[in-house]
Amino acid sequence: MPQFLEHSGTSWKGQKVKHDLSVIDKLDPRLRVIMVTLFAFVTVLSENFFVLGVGVLVGLLLALLAQLNLKRTLRRVIAMDMFMIFLVILLPFTTPGEALFTVAGVSASKAGLLHALMILLKAHAVVLSLLALVGTLSATTLGHALAHLRVPDKLVHLLLFTVRYLDVIGQEYKRMRRAMQARAFVLRTDMHTWRSIGYLIGMLLVHSVERSERIMDAMKCRGYKGRFYLFDDMALGADDYRFMALFIPLLCILVGLNFL
Amino acid sequence: MSDKPLIEVRGLSYRYPRRGLVLDKVDFHLCQGERVALTGANGAGKTTLLHLLVGLKRAKSGEIIAFGEPRNDEKSFIDVRARAGFLFQDPDDQLFCPTVLEDVAFGPLNLGKSREEALQLAMDTLASLGMAGFEERITHQLSGGEKRMITLAAVLAMEPEVLLLDEPSNALDSNARQHLIDTLQTLPQAMIIISHDADFLAQLATREVTLENAKLNPLATGTGINVISAEHEHA
Numbered sequence: 001m002p003q004f005l006e007h008s009g010t011s012w013k014g015q016k017v018k019h020d021l022s023v024i025d026k027l028d029p030r031l032r033v034i035m036v037t038l039f040a041f042v043t044v045l046s047e048n049f050f051v052l053g054v055g056v057l058v059g060l061l062l063a064l065l066a067q068l069n070l071k072r073t074l075r076r077v078i079a080m081d082m083f084m085i086f087l088v089i090l091l092p093f094t095t096p097g098e099a100l101f102t103v104a105g106v107s108a109s110k111a112g113l114l115h116a117l118m119i120l121l122k123a124h125a126v127v128l129s130l131l132a133l134v135g136t137l138s139a140t141t142l143g144h145a146l147a148h149l150r151v152p153d154k155l156v157h158l159l160l161f162t163v164r165y166l167d168v169i170g171q172e173y174k175r176m177r178r179a180m181q182a183r184a185f186v187l188r189t190d191m192h193t194w195r196s197i198g199y200l201i202g203m204l205l206v207h208s209v210e211r212s213e214r215i216m217d218a219m220k221c222r223g224y225k226g227r228f229y230l231f232d233d234m235a236l237g238a239d240d241y242r243f244m245a246l247f248i249p250l251l252c253i254l255v256g257l258n259f260l
Numbered sequence: 261m262s263d264k265p266l267i268e269v270r271g272l273s274y275r276y277p278r279r280g281l282v283l284d285k286v287d288f289h290l291c292q293g294e295r296v297a298l299t300g301a302n303g304a305g306k307t308t309l310l311h312l313l314v315g316l317k318r319a320k321s322g323e324i325i326a327f328g329e330p331r332n333d334e335k336s337f338i339d340v341r342a343r344a345g346f347l348f349q350d351p352d353d354q355l356f357c358p359t360v361l362e363d364v365a366f367g368p369l370n371l372g373k374s375r376e377e378a379l380q381l382a383m384d385t386l387a388s389l390g391m392a393g394f395e396e397r398i399t400h401q402l403s404g405g406e407k408r409m410i411t412l413a414a415v416l417a418m419e420p421e422v423l424l425l426d427e428p429s430n431a432l433d434s435n436a437r438q439h440l441i442d443t444l445q446t447l448p449q450a451m452i453i454i455s456h457d458a459d460f461l462a463q464l465a466t467r468e469v470t471l472e473n474a475k476l477n478p479l480a481t482g483t484g485i486n487v488i489s490a491e492h493e494h495a
Contacts, residue, residue, distance in 0.1 A: 140358040140359070140398070143358075160357075160358060161356065163358060164356055164357075164358060164399070164400060165356075167400050168352050168400065211352075211353060214348065214350070214353040215353050215354075215356055217311070217316045217348075217353075218346070218348050218353050218354040218356070219356065219366075220316065220341060221314060221316070221341045221345075221346040221348075222341070222366055222367040222370060222414065222415075222418060223338065223341060223342050223367055223370030223371055223418070224366075224370055225370060227370075228366075229362075229365070229366070229369045229375070229378075230362075
C-alpha cells in the first residue's frame, strides 16, 4: 500500500481538526450538531443560487470563526472536490437542454452546467460548516453529544469503540506489515503478493475478533450489564443562546429567500 | 486472619478441543493475606485457570467455591467478578472507555453506585495509586506503564477482596515495573499472580504453585523462586 494511504487509513487518532481555541469551542456540542444539521438541510434543499451563495459565505464565516487551520481545511475540502469532480464534468454533457458548447461532438447543456454548479455550492457550504462546527469536536465529545441527543445507544457505542480501537488495530496492521517487510516482502503483481495480502487481512480480522472477545471478557469482569454511563453534563449557556438568536433567524431568512 | 479460604477449587478439569487437557483434576485454595505465584510454561493453562475462577470459561468438571458459596452458573459468577478483580494481560483489552475517569468509574457504576459515589471512588483510587491528574487523559494515548496503572485503578475502584493478575509486569520498563511492585506490596488483597518474571514474584509472592502437564503442584519454599513467608510479610 502506498505511504499516503497507509497514513490516512490507519493513523487517525480520533482527534479534531487542528485549530486555535475559538468562540465556536465555547458552544454546546449538542447545539452544534443540531444547528449544522438544520443548516445542511436548508442548503441542500434549496434551488436558489442566491441562497446557496449566502450558504457558502456562512460556511466560510463559520470556518473563520472556528479558527480552522487553513492548510488542513483546504486539504479536506480538496479531498471532497476530487470526489465530485467527475460528477461536475459529466453533468453538463448528460443533462438534456439548450446547448452551450460542444466538445468532440458532444454538447454541454446550460441546465446541466447550472445543476453542477449548484451541487458544488451546496457541498462546499455543508462541508465548511461541518468542519467548523462538528470537525472541531473530538470524536469522543461528538459521541457523547449524540448520546445526549438520544441517538440509539448501539450507534453511539459503535462510534466510541471505533475511536478507541481504530488505532490499536492500525498498530496491529503496521506491526504485521513491518514483519512482512522484514522478511523481504515487496508488493508485486503476482499470485504470491495477492495471497500474502489476503493472509494479512485475514489475520487482522482474526486478531480483531479475538481482541473483541477479550474486551467483552474484561467488561464482564467489571460487572458490565449492557449499559454505559456518560459523565459530562451538557448545559446550554449564555453563548449558546446568543448563537441560537443569530443562527435560527439566519436559517429562517435562507428558507424565506427561496420563495421570493 | 480467617483460615477459611476465599477461593477454593476441587477437582477442576478443562479441555480445549485441539490443545487437549490443560487442567486435570486441579485442587487449589487461596486464603486471606496470601499472594500466590502461579507459574508454568507458555500455554500450560495458567490464564485458563484464572478465567475459570471468574466464570469466563466453564469447567468440564470440578467445583469452584468462591467467598463461601459454590459457583456454577453465569448468575453466581457475576458476584465473583465483582469481588475478585481481574487484571488482563493486555491493558488495551481492559481500557475501552475514551477517557481514564470513565474507565475507572465503569466498574463502580456497574455495581450500582451513584454517579457521585463512582466519580469520587474513581478519583480517590487514582490518587491512591499516584495517578491523580490523569482523569481527563485519553486512554489509548497513554504509555504502557500508565495503561497498566490505570487498569489496576479500574480494578481496585471496585473494591475487590481478591486480585487476579495475569502477567502484570509484561512489557513494563524497570521504573514502571518497580512502581507496580511497590504499589502491589501496599495492597491488602489476597492475590493470584501469573508471571514469568522471577524477580517480580520474589518481591511479592508468599508461595508458589506451578502448572505442569495439566497438574498443579506446590513448590516448596526455596526450591523455585525466593519466596517470603506470609508471617514475615504481615508482621
